[in-house]
Amino acid sequence: xxxxxxxxxxxxxxxxxxxxxxxxxxxxxxxxxxxxxxxxxxxxxxxxxxxxxxxxxxxxxxxxxxxxxxxxxxxxxxxxxxxxxxxxxxxxxxxxxxxxxxxxxxxxxxxxxxxxxxxxxxxxxxxxxxxxxxxxxxxxxxxxxxxxxxxxxxxxxxxxxxxxxxxxxxxxxxxxxxxxxxxxxxxxxxxxxxxxxxxxxxxxxxxxxxxxxxxxxxxxxxxxxxxxxxxxxxxxxxxxxxxxxxxxxxxxxxxxxxxxxxxxxxxxxxxxxxxxxxxxxxxxxxxxxxxxxxxxxxxxxxxxxxxxxxxxxxxxxxxxxxxxxxxxxxxxxxxxxxxxxxxxxxxxxxxxxxxxxxxx
Amino acid sequence: xxxxxxxxxxxxxxxxxxxxxxxxxxxxxxxxxxxxxxxxxxxxxxxxxxxxxxxxxxxxxxxxxxxxxxxxxxxxxxxxxxxxxxxxxxxxxxxxxxxxxxxxxxxxxxxxxxxxxxxxxxxxxxxxxxxxxxxxxxxxxxxxxxxxxxxxxxxxxxxxxxxxxxxxxxxxxxxxxxxxxxxxxxxxxxxxxxxxxxxxxxxxxxxxxxxxxxxxxxxxxxxxxxxxxxxxxxxxxxxxxxxxxxxxxxxxxxxxxxxxxxxxxxxxxxxxxxxxxxxxxxxxxxxxxxxxxxxxxxxxxxxxxxxxxxxxxxxxxxxxxxxxxxxxxxxxxxxxxxxxxxxxxxxxxxxxxxxxxxxxxxxxxxxxxxxxxxxxxxxxxxxxxxxxxxxxxxxxxxxxxxxxxxxxxxxxxxxxxxxxxxxxxxxxxxxxxxxxxxxxxxxxxxxxxxxxxxxxxxxxxxxxxxxxxxxxxxxxxxxxxxxxxxxxxxxxxxxxxxxxxxxxxxxxxxxxxxxxxxxxxxxxxxxxxxxxxxxxxxxxxxxxxxxxxxxxxxxxx
Numbered sequence: 001x002x003x004x005x006x007x008x009x010x011x012x013x014x015x016x017x018x019x020x021x022x023x024x025x026x027x028x029x030x031x032x033x034x035x036x037x038x039x040x041x042x043x044x045x046x047x048x049x050x051x052x053x054x055x056x057x058x059x060x061x062x063x064x065x066x067x068x069x070x071x072x073x074x075x076x077x078x079x080x081x082x083x084x085x086x087x088x089x090x091x092x093x094x095x096x097x098x099x100x101x102x103x104x105x106x107x108x109x110x111x112x113x114x115x116x117x118x119x120x121x122x123x124x125x126x127x128x129x130x131x132x133x134x135x136x137x138x139x140x141x142x143x144x145x146x147x148x149x150x151x152x153x154x155x156x157x158x159x160x161x162x163x164x165x166x167x168x169x170x171x172x173x174x175x176x177x178x179x180x181x182x183x184x185x186x187x188x189x190x191x192x193x194x195x196x197x198x199x200x201x202x203x204x205x206x207x208x209x210x211x212x213x214x215x216x217x218x219x220x221x222x223x224x225x226x227x228x229x230x231x232x233x234x235x236x237x238x239x240x241x242x243x244x245x246x247x248x249x250x251x252x253x254x255x256x257x258x259x260x261x262x263x264x265x266x267x268x269x270x271x272x273x274x275x276x277x278x279x280x281x282x283x284x285x286x287x288x289x290x291x292x293x294x295x296x297x298x299x300x301x302x303x304x305x306x307x308x309x310x311x312x313x314x315x316x317x318x319x320x321x322x323x324x325x326x327x328x329x330x331x332x333x334x335x336x337x338x339x340x341x342x343x344x345x346x347x348x349x350x351x352x353x354x355x356x357x358x359x360x
Numbered sequence: 361x362x363x364x365x366x367x368x369x370x371x372x373x374x375x376x377x378x379x380x381x382x383x384x385x386x387x388x389x390x391x392x393x394x395x396x397x398x399x400x401x402x403x404x405x406x407x408x409x410x411x412x413x414x415x416x417x418x419x420x421x422x423x424x425x426x427x428x429x430x431x432x433x434x435x436x437x438x439x440x441x442x443x444x445x446x447x448x449x450x451x452x453x454x455x456x457x458x459x460x461x462x463x464x465x466x467x468x469x470x471x472x473x474x475x476x477x478x479x480x481x482x483x484x485x486x487x488x489x490x491x492x493x494x495x496x497x498x499x500x501x502x503x504x505x506x507x508x509x510x511x512x513x514x515x516x517x518x519x520x521x522x523x524x525x526x527x528x529x530x531x532x533x534x535x536x537x538x539x540x541x542x543x544x545x546x547x548x549x550x551x552x553x554x555x556x557x558x559x560x561x562x563x564x565x566x567x568x569x570x571x572x573x574x575x576x577x578x579x580x581x582x583x584x585x586x587x588x589x590x591x592x593x594x595x596x597x598x599x600x601x602x603x604x605x606x607x608x609x610x611x612x613x614x615x616x617x618x619x620x621x622x623x624x625x626x627x628x629x630x631x632x633x634x635x636x637x638x639x640x641x642x643x644x645x646x647x648x649x650x651x652x653x654x655x656x657x658x659x660x661x662x663x664x665x666x667x668x669x670x671x672x673x674x675x676x677x678x679x680x681x682x683x684x685x686x687x688x689x690x691x692x693x694x695x696x697x698x699x700x701x702x703x704x705x706x707x708x709x710x711x712x713x714x715x716x717x718x719x720x721x722x723x724x725x726x727x728x729x730x731x732x733x734x735x736x737x738x739x740x741x742x743x744x745x746x747x748x749x750x751x752x753x754x755x756x757x758x759x760x761x762x763x764x765x766x767x768x769x770x771x772x773x774x775x776x777x778x779x780x781x782x783x784x785x786x787x788x789x790x791x792x793x794x795x796x797x798x799x800x801x802x803x804x805x806x807x808x809x810x811x812x813x814x815x816x817x818x819x820x821x822x823x824x825x826x827x828x829x830x831x832x833x834x835x836x837x838x839x840x841x842x843x844x845x846x847x848x849x850x851x852x853x854x855x856x857x858x859x860x861x862x863x864x865x866x867x868x869x870x871x872x873x874x875x876x877x878x879x880x881x882x883x884x885x886x887x888x889x890x891x892x893x894x895x896x897x898x899x900x901x902x903x904x905x906x907x908x909x910x911x912x913x914x915x916x917x
Contacts, residue, residue, distance in 0.1 A: 130569035217677075
């Protein structure tokens with residue numbers, strides 16, 4: 001797994017370029033001009049005018065979105081960690097996911113949904129942290145309420161997720177609304193599914209007020225759950241994604257296979273079947289699985305048989321240092337011993353074809 | 361001899377009779393003009409019954425006229441009065457709007473703070489009981505400082521809140537470790553350690569942000585309303601120049617001298633005269649519109665993220681959140697503090713205090729449902745106040761540039777746009793042929809009706825422009841959540857030499873309009889009476905220029 005690059009401003013242009021994967025982003029140039037939001041907004045390639053407008057008007061929101069990129073890309077890599085395509089970001093290719101997103105596959109559907117959800121999450125959290133001047137805690141959560149345990153006062157800071165959704169929609173969808181083709185409609189649908197997914201995991205948290213354990217007054221607020229929950233939910237949607245075709249008047253979708261149900265607003269949709277991602281294919285954006293770690297004892301996607309596409313695997317014996325026998329010392333330190341651990345690591349073989357062994 | 365005398369008498373009578381017959385057909389009646397003149401309360405003896413030679417008139421046409429010299433003088437004063445009355449009516453209406461809205465806002469904010477304090481007291485008495493009452497002065501001081509900020513402004517909100525949390529921590533630390541005795545030095549060590557430990561969670565940081573933004577926005581907005589009220593009040597007193605007065609007389613009453621008592625001035629003719637007479641007021645418009653836009657922006661914040669009602673209504677719950685965080689974390693916090701600051705001294709055995717347990721109270725009673733908007737005794741909520749003010753602000757835009765047109769729309773001043781061919785154009789009942797000049801002083805060089813000295817802007821207007829610019833800049837800071845009192849003349853003047861310091865020392869007084877309003881007016885009058893003597897005008901121009909410089913500096917900061 002590639003570790004996402006550090007640095008605040010590195011991620012903002014990378015985020016923005018996934019909107020136009022065919023355009024190469026000179027993000028190294030963005031870093032040099034990161035000090036000025038005006039210059040930054042005007043120099044990110046692929047932004048449509050509406051996005052540039054929002055960028056100028058809300059530089060603090062742009063910063064929050066940029067910082068959030070690492071989070072949703074890490075979530076994507078977590079969900080695809082056992083898959084042949086593992087949502088890797090390419091250091092040498094500056095469009096974040098490369099050409100994978102050019103194909104209208106279910107992987108594209110997931111990436112659009114998780115990134116849209118990530119934007120909602122980042123904005124809403126920054127809003128609650130008080131980092132954004134254009135929003136605050138949910139203004140509707142005031143006064144008192146009632147739940148199964150009785151009455152409570154709204155307190156704390158309820159996440160203003162409606163603001164996050166509204167801004168994310170205005171910003172992320174701006175480019176798609178300029179197009180009328182099938183791919184634009186697919187992206188709009190999947191973006192929306194991602195935004196709605198975050199809202200599903202808004203939970204009520206409460207706290208007792210009073211001296212030493214009493215509950216004279218109870219205050220509650222609504223908080224977003226950990227982003228992992230959204231990622232898990234979208235992962236299930238990815239596994240159940242529905243292949244569609246455009247309907248006759250071009251306004252919406254119909255299922256490609258009549259035996260399947262029509263997609264709901266929460267489903268992910270795609271048009272094209274995915275490649276197998278077994279071999280390196282520059283056109284498809286596939287890196288192939290040569291050199292990937294696989295699991296000898298697994299029966300899932302990360303098993304050596306599946307991951308290596310039947311090409312076999314190599315085994316190497318490695319040793320590594322780990323912490324063990326940790327003990328708590330009063331007060332307040334934890335001390336551990338260093339232990340040596342030996343284990344086998346299995347990696348997929350490269351294809352045997354002479355054509356593929358030739359360096360490109 | 362007697363016969364010769366009789367003949368002479370007959371000749372004289374014949375000549376006189378011939379003269380009377382010749383005069384009769386030439387004179388028009390002035391009875392209607394006379395009637396109107398008398399109806400205004402003037403002396404009927406001033407008004408001739410028939411047209412007379414106009415050689416004695418100074419402003420109105422010197423053709424045959426129905427006006428005596430006395431009439432022209434009286435009409436000149438009357439036209440000036442008419443003009444001032446119409447302008448005052450327009451300005452007084454706007455001024456009253458801002459005055460009433462400022463009063464409402466001021467009442468609302470003060471009452472909001474009172475209610476928040478009372479609500480906190482009620483909640484904490486029920487929730488924390490005796491422990492709260494022993495330490496309640498801590499919370500009273502918080503509200504005293506918040507009120508002082510709103511009224512006077514010279515409170516650093518961030519420092520004040522930091523101080524509040526530090527004091528609260530100190531009290532709670534003693535309470536949760538009541539078996540120990542803490543010296544002042546030890547407590548100082550505690551506060552240094554706990555800065556990193558964050559015993560109250562993130563509540564202090566969030567509350568600081570929210571309170572600062574909301575209070576800055578609320579205070580600045582209220583001040584903006586007050587400044588708008590004061591600016592309009594000062595500008596509404598219009599003293600026409602001699603050239604303006606001449607033009608007004610010509611426009612309003614010279615038609616009477618020609619016997620045209622029912623003919624109204626042409627609309628465009630009126631517009632040109634008003635743009636000349638209100639040239640300086642027109643120059644206010646740019647800064648006034650910027651000011652209105654800034655007020656509208658802050659209003660958006662007040663309705664949304666910087667809503668002071670949303671901050672102050674639940675402030676008791678927020679502070680209680682922090683207290684509960686400290687209570688939950690107190691064991692870990694105390695352990696870390698003891699490790700870092702060393703073990704504290706235990707109290708002597710006989711004086712160990714017992715913790716006071718409080719019986720549970722029922723949940724706090726709320727007088728309104730969640731759906732019902734809370735209202736203060738002022739009878740409104742912040743949303744309704746702000747929405748109302750936004751409407752008035754939008755209507756107030758372009759007030760100064762449209763003032764000439766507004767005045768000319770008054771039926772007492774001019775004919776409507778429909779009567780363009782049959783109106784009084786200053787000389788006759790006909791069409792007005794000149795183009796309408798632009799607004800503002802710079803455009804009046806070519807005004808065909810009013811001779812305006814474009815090199816001498818009105819000092820009073822310049823001062824109002826500065827006041828608006830300062831407030832606009834404060835408004836922009838408030839919009840961005842900053843509490844920057846950028847104009848601090850004492851810092852600036854301390855670096856100046858004693859000579860120029862004299863002029864700078866006048867600057868603060870320029871912004872304190874209440875204190876120096878009278879002297880400002882008298883200075884303006886002196887400048888007028890001296891005919892703009894350089895010695896009189898120069899200090900105020902320099903003051904205005906340095907204010908402008910500082911305002912620009914502040915705006916860029």
